[in-house]
Amino acid sequence: MPTGGWIIDTPGVRSFGLGHVNPDNILRGFPDLAxxxxxxxxxxxxxxxxxxxxxxxxxxxxxxxxxxxxSLRRLLGSLRG
Ligand SMILES: [Zn+2]
Known part of the structure; x- marks a missing residue:
């Protein structure tokens, strides 16, 4: 039995994290406002x-x-650099 293990390709994981939050994602947290x-x-x-x-x-x-x-605007504003 080969024991090389699996190569797990999960490129989607990299899109998590605050650095990649965009306004659409923030709006999703405010469904009423969205x-x-x-x-x-x-x-x-x-x-x-x-x-x-x-x-x-x-x-x-x-x-x-x-x-x-x-609250929404504070979050959106924090995205602007
Ligand atoms: Zn608007």
Missing amino acids: AVAETCPRGCTHLADAPDCALDEAVERGEVDPARVD
Whole structure:
């Protein structure tokens, strides 16, 4: 019996880790906000300075919790280097 063992090829594992977190992954952690963000303009950063961000409109209409949007924006903002 050969005892070379298995070569386990798991390239996907490398995509984990904070260095590879992108805004879509963060939004997935906020499903209620992600649903709103789907109506954002294409390429919207969802940050406080984003023009026409649907999150702002949803907050104004009282549809989402402003504190949740704040948390999301803090996380998204931390991605910007
Ligand atoms: Zn947005």
